[in-house]
Amino acid sequence: MSIGRKEAVAVTVGVLLVVAAFVVPHLNLGIVTPLINSSPAQIKSFADTAPIFGWWNAHVGWGTVPAILIGAATVIWGASLAGRLPWRALTLSVWATSMLWAFSLAMIDGWQRGFAGRLTARHEYLNQVPTITDIPEAVRTFASRILDFQPNSWITHVSGHPPGALLTFVWLDRIGLGGGAWAGLWCLLVGSSAAAAIVVAVRALNGEQTARLIAPFVAVAPTAIWIAVSADGYFAGVAAWGIALLALAVRQTVRRPLLVAVAAGVVLGWAIFLNYGLALMAVPALAVLICASSWRGAVRVLIPAALGALAVVGVFVIAGFWWFDGYTLVQQRYWQGIALNRPFQYWSWANLASVVCAIGLGSVAGIGRVFDIAAIKRRSGLHLVILAALVAILFADLSMLSKAETERIWLPFEVWLTAAGALLPVRAHRWWLGLNVIGALLLNHFILTNW
Template sequence: MRRRGIARSDVVWVSMAIALVVAAIVVPITMGDALRGRIFAGAAPLFGQWNPHVGPGSIPAVVIAVAAVMLLPGWASRLRWRTLTITVWVTAVTWTLSLALIDGWQRGIAGRLVRPDEYLSEVPGVHSIPGMLATFSDRILDHQPDSWTTHVSGHPPGALITFVWLDRLGLGGGGWAGIWCVLTGCSALVAVMVTLRNLGAEDWARRAAPFLALFPGLVWVGVSADGYFMAVAAWGVAFVAMATQRRGLAAAASGLLGGAFLGFSIFLNYGLVLIGFVVLAVLISARTARPLLLAVPAALAVVGVFRAFGFWWFDGYRLVVDRYYQGIASIRPFAYWGWANIAATLFAVGPAVPAGLGRIFGSRMWRHPVALLALGGLVAILAADLSALSKAETERIWLGFSLWTMVSTALLPVHRQRVWLCAQVAVALVVNHLVLTYW
């Protein structure tokens, strides 16, 4: 009876998620141009255009997904830890690339980050990184002769600096930038597993591993810079988790790295300050705040370096809010996006996450690492939504938070994992074949 009741709970939570997604699709259609002309999302709630298509990645994407669904649940419990983490990363990388190649090499990978509104269009104009930082804030607002492009102006300078560094290392152009985002972005899945293991939940990390490898959000990791942002923040959390368990120099190094990664993450995306909810979840789970003794100074040191070169984070944030409402955000209605944002995010996490979260809410395991991390990600999503600074495109923008809700999939019954994994990969494959996503 208990098992039957839990299954019924899964159905209820997934049904509510599906209802929200259906409503987000149907409402713009039924409301006509009065709403469609203001939401600026051709495949609402996703940012893209309806365009059924296949490509060179179609068959590999299906083959990799089928193989992973069949093999990963068994491997997750049997493989050595290091082998498992490598397997998860390799599976995620190959599947992400195959998903991106459904749109072809140029449209799916090499051309994503070279559009006029993207980061790489500004790289040739950066002759001096210190000089760029000194004047970065002056160019955030729109309607100026030297205003930054949309993505550069909407983010702190860390993202642009990264692509400038890649260019100077001889890895310039959209192809290398796309590969960088995929390789780093997929490493975030390993960071989640490492976090769980360091919180004494290795068995749960293994149970979540197949779901992480087939994370539907990988559709947007391949290719958007937000996949890279997600990874930097995730490794920051993982290093903090390591610092809770280690002693001596190892703990100090982990704490410093955690702070440095987290500090740099907020110079990639202003919204990643909300990753603090996940960090808090780690500290509560470990029942210690000791890592903060070095993590906080390390993070502040990163802030200090940027300030020394002329960029003050708070000035940038204030100006980016103004810039945000200089564009289509002033037209996009929050009355729709306030809830449709969640529907868009459901495409990135798949139906297994609502089921997993439902099991948390229906249990008494609130202090378990799985519950705390998943709820930390969920709270970050809700806070980002309430800020009204993420109207649309949240399937991409919130990857850094959505990732942590994925740990809730560890609560799903092992004997039903393949069923849930089929649902997860179906979401990603359907989205990439029916919608021409902007990223």
């Protein structure tokens, strides 16, 4: 396989970033370390395998063989099947493959450690669920409980997100689906559906042929390690469908594009009440609007979408929660915790190394071809959305509000980057896809990830 100059540059930069991020913490360079002002025990707990949040632990598990088989089958037959399957069968197959791939990777760590117990940890949402006896009161007083060091403070993950995240798990509990296994299944189902959403969006923006090319890349993306199971996988799935619906409305490939535009706004509006950082999904959304046939067409979609999003905001305002109050207080809570000991001198670039690990070198190679002026000028949706995801990640990085754990936190943007593999020469797809699969398997087998 010959490697083009753009791919070679992108992969070289990606490899150097990852190597530096793993090696620098062991060079005793003072402030250019993952953690400062901390004991050896804290460093081991929070930065043992920086830039990935986890611990060195070579291991195998029940998921090892299925993960290898799913990855290998997708590499060998994925492209041919994606080219032959009827469209509806393809989207469902992409979702199913992504779900089984993610579940198999989780099961490498075992049922309890890798799946059922993930969302029951001390700082996770499920520990807060039993304390919610009055949902309206919880929403009404939500902002007042964000700051730390007060008797009624929310636990870490609840305080760091808008109330939608906690409400989701409370509602699951109320309908009889309580506990870590059900919560994990919810995150797995919604999170893995992001792969199908991306395929749907790319078909609307670039055509069916391109969508079929990206199918194998998004189906067995390394991001699956963190999609199963973390709440951020759920957030990624919701955001992906919001963008997909917006793409369908913009290209008017549905019967009622205005109604779909409203639905896109509602879904994206719900997304920002799951995660404050998903306000940055406005950047990929703008990229989709640019793909409209005219500025008037973009406005015709933007207005109903905005109304849909504002309706969600209005519901929360009526319930007693103002998004900007929560966002302001979350910034204060962020600096009350371990963020103070995570130096920007390291994480400003090590965050990007974790992104490389999360999307795989095959996707990194594809990103090398995203900076195509001709494609950008003709408003290629795939190019614009991937570039928008990169810009959103850059904003998140420079905000200093995402230091470490970004392989998980940035999942809503990273899942779009995995589609970049479709931009590579078709004859090389199998090799780059195989590199992604091997990278995911090695990472999951040698590092016991925290998420």
